[in-house]
Structure formats: C-alpha cells, structure tokens
Amino acid sequence: MYKIKIIKGIKVLVLGWVMLLAFSCGDILTEEPPSFVTVENFFQNEADARAAVIAIYTYLYRGPSEFLPSIWGTDVAFDRRGNNALANYNTPWNPSMGAISTMWNQAWLGIATANSAINNIPNVPEDPAVLDPLIGEARFLRAYYYFYLAQYFGDLPIVTEPATSLDEIFAGQVRQPVADVYNNVIIPDLIAATGSLPVSYNDTNKGRATVDAANALLAKVYAVRKQWADVVTATEAVISGGRYDLLADYADLWRGSAGEFQTYANKDGQQVEEKIFDVQFKTNQRGTQTHTQFGDLNSRGNGFTQPEGGWSNVLPTFDWFNSFDPADERLAKSFFLQNADNGGPTWNFGRELGPDETPNTADDESRPYIVKYLDPGVVQVRNNGNVNTNLLRYADVLLLRAEAENELTGPDAAYPFINAVRERAGLAGLSGLDQASFRDAIVDERAWELGMEGLRRWDLLRWGLLKEKINGITDDPDYLAYIQAFGFQDHYVLFPIPRDAIDASRGNLEQNFGYE
Structure with a gap:
C-alpha cells in the first residue's frame, strides 16, 4: 500500500x-x-x-x-x-x-x-x-x-x-x-x-500493487472457489519469482520505526521482504489506532511505550493461546506474556492507578494480550500508531500452496510449503499425515501463523x-x-x-x- x-x-x-x-x-x-x-x-x-x-x-x-x-x-x-x-x-x-x-x-x-x-x-x-x-x-x-x-x-x-x-x-x-x-x-x-x-517500483512509489500482489490475491480467490489447481498456478507465480521470502525473525513483520520499506534478514542472512501488500501507516503522518484496539485498559508494557493503555476491544481466546506448542517462537512474538521466561516481552497487568482513576473491574484478570501491532521504541498514542496492517504476505502464500497440494494429491507435495513456515517458528516439520489430518494441520497452522491479521473468519467460512x-x-x-x-x-x-x-x-x- x-x-x-x-x-x-x-x-x-x-x-x-x-x-x-x-x-x-x-x-x-x-x-x-x-x-x-x-x-x-x-x-x-x-x-x-x-x-x-x-x-x-x-x-x-x-x-x-x-x-x-x-x-x-x-x-x-x-x-x-x-x-x-x-x-x-x-x-x-x-x-x-x-x-x-x-x-x-x-x-x-x-x-x-x-x-x-x-x-x-x-x-x-x-x-x-x-x-x-x-x-x-x-x-x-x-x-x-x-x-x-x-x-x-x-x-x-x-x-x-x-x-x-x-x-x-x-x-x-x-x-x-x-x-x-x-x-x-x-x-x-x-x-x-x-x-x-510491474514486478516492483522505484523508492518513490514502493508499496503500490505489483504482479506478485495480484497473483497472491488470485490464489486467495481461487482457494475460496476451491479451484485448487489454479491456486497452485497462482502461488507458483509468486514463489518462483523469488522476490519474497520468509523473514528469519517473525517479530520483524511488525517493525515500523526503522524505515518505511526496510528489508530484514531471511534464514540465510539475505535481506528480503515478506510483506507483499499491506495498508501502511506512519506516526504523525497517517497514524493507526490498531494497537489501541488490542491493548489492555489497565496496563503498560515494559519496552513498549503506550502511555494511555488500550481499549481491550480485541482479546485472544485462551483456547487459541493454549493451542500453541511451548516451543513455537511465535508464542512470545504474538502475545504479551505476564511471566515471559522464554525471552518474550513482559506485560504489567493492573498498573498502579493515578489519583483520579478507579479500577476497571472488567479488566482485573491477567491474561495474554496481542503484541503484533506495537512497535518497540515508538510512542504509539491512541490514533497515532505506526505498524502496518498486512493484507498479503509470503507465509500466507506458502500455506495456501500447501493446502492446494493436499487437496489435489495429498500431503506429500504439501509438506515443503507448510514446513517452511513451521521451521521459521522453530518447530519440527510435519510428516506421516493422511489427507484429512493434513487439513486439520492447515486449520491450526493458519491460526498460529496468521492469527489477528484479519483472515480467520474468512478461513473458517471457506472451510x-x-x-x-x-x-x-x-x-x-x-x-x-x-x-x-x-x-x-x-x-x-x-x-x-x-x-x-x-x-x-x-x-x-x-x-x-x-x-x-
């Protein structure tokens, strides 16, 4: 965008x-x-x-x-x-x-x-x-x-x-x-x-729709239509183009302060992009309130400056939170964890109230909150956030390809695509599944990888x-x-x-x- x-x-x-x-x-x-x-x-x-x-x-x-x-x-x-x-x-x-x-x-x-x-x-x-x-x-x-x-x-x-x-x-x-x-x-x-x-734009016009964005969206459309062979064709156009890759660090997907179109390292240390198309925001130019929608009314985060707290309008379910493998690196990079022994950020619930404040009884309970839309080191106040809203990214393309391959011929051809996403998350690759079990794995993997990114209802409806x-x-x-x-x-x-x-x-x- x-x-x-x-x-x-x-x-x-x-x-x-x-x-x-x-x-x-x-x-x-x-x-x-x-x-x-x-x-x-x-x-x-x-x-x-x-x-x-x-x-x-x-x-x-x-x-x-x-x-x-x-x-x-x-x-x-x-x-x-x-x-x-x-x-x-x-x-x-x-x-x-x-x-x-x-x-x-x-x-x-x-x-x-x-x-x-x-x-x-x-x-x-x-x-x-x-x-x-x-x-x-x-x-x-x-x-x-x-x-x-x-x-x-x-x-x-x-x-x-x-x-x-x-x-x-x-x-x-x-x-x-x-x-x-x-x-x-x-x-x-x-x-x-x-x-x-075009396949790309100059620095002045970066962020506009490219041929990869069109093919990625086409793949999503074909998945809704259950045209699985066409999903393979559209995703292959993106994958074989070689212009996108998975970032090594999942958390880098929500960095915004370092530069507008900054690339980050993939697993091989090469500078790459994973976002194919997104709605872009910039503090003090076109800010967003997304981070506030996900934040807790009574909390402030260590290392994340959000002086006015949040609105608690979008909260993760415990069922989804508890479904993550403890070894999944996306866990601490998706949620604020109250006691983050695994190196993730710590979220202080129930902050000390000011002289004119009263407790909000609806938010007394400690629970995980979403970290994806807070950019470390950036003061994000109410409607002036900095982090973009992803519409199309490379991990989504890989998971759509895995789903299509499974629907066409079964899991064997699908494993490389889903396992690339799991490898980035620090998880072992899948193997030995039948077609139905792989479908279940896709339902879970898309939740873990793409949760809170505006795709879940659409996914559940098409399934x-x-x-x-x-x-x-x-x-x-x-x-x-x-x-x-x-x-x-x-x-x-x-x-x-x-x-x-x-x-x-x-x-x-x-x-x-x-x-x-």
Missing part, C-alpha cells in the same frame, strides 16, 4: 479526485468544493491518470473496520468489554448497524473510484505502455474491494461503470450471484492485473467451520459469557445488506436471509 510520501508530488490532484468520488454522500461532504474537479476535465495526461489510481487506495484506510470483523467472534478473538454487537453477537445484527454500513460504503466508494479510472484512463493521450500498468493497478484494487464485500455480504450488484454518488451506484441495482461476481469481475480483473502490473469452532471454545469464561451466551445464529455467516443501500436501490437489492 502506498504511504503519504509516495504522493507528495501529486497530492493536490489526488485530493481533487477523492473529493470527486467522496462527493455528495451526505455523511461525508455536505458542501460542494469551490473548485470542483469533474471527470470531463480531470483526465488530461499521465499525471492525472496516476493520481486517479492513487486515490483508489484511500478506501483501504477504513480503520479497524478494515480487518477486525474477520477477527472478532471467531475461535481466536472476541471483545471482552461486551460493548460491540458485531464482535460478540450480543445484540441481533440488523441492517441499520453503523459499522456494517461503513464497511459496505467504503468498499463501494473504492469500487466507484476504480471504475472511473478504468473507464477513463484509456482515453488519455499517452502511450498505452504507460497507461496499461495503471489500469492493471485499478483493476487489482477493484478486485480487492469486490472480494472484501463478497466475503462479508455474499451476492452483490455488479457495477463497472463510473458513478458520482452512492445513490447512483445502487439505483435500480439487483444483487448478482456471488459466483458471477467472482467469474465476471474479480477473477478477470486479477488476471488482467497479472499481465500488466465451513465457523460455527463449529465458535461452539468448540471451552477454556475461556469471558468468551463463553460474551459469545456463546448469546449464540451464533446460522445466518451470521453473512452480514446484512445496509438499509440505506436497499433504499438507494429503490428496494431492488434483496436482504440476506435472516435479516428481513
């Missing part, structure tokens, strides 16, 4: 383009800017086309709604404060929930911005060799937003023409089967992107295990109180279509089952 420094030279153009697409949505802008940029006069040259594409990235910055709904209410995490119905099912989900409307609307704004770029860039009087990568970049981002929506909402309207308001996007639209969304938009967009995106895993939690009284006490209803596999979208469609968008 791009960072603010990438667009300094064209920030005015980007601002104009975002204003054009953030438009007349009453909740976003209430007045038309004095110098309003229009589609008709915007696309004049390569710089305009590039600015239009950069603007599409804006909607990846959705804050916690970007990835928390795929963490909350799964077998790895919940909200112990009990104040988030979307997280804990403690209030029946309904089409008027603000968090769901935000997720829906922001993704559609991204699609609208991408549609304008895709439809207008071909008319710019420039060499197609210059414009084609930009169109590919826009198609990659449109595919990502559609994929995001498909995971949460299922069937979707297919909108590929430009629009200038949310009402215009949905006017008269009907939902198309999700299979058609994949076959007619997501997969064609990603295939086109793999044929036009058909979401309800089973939720009901299988036994070791966490808080989880039982905030999740199982209310119960996971079968229709919660999809979110409700927001009421305002149905209204904008003049009633043509049908509601998901269970929310009528």
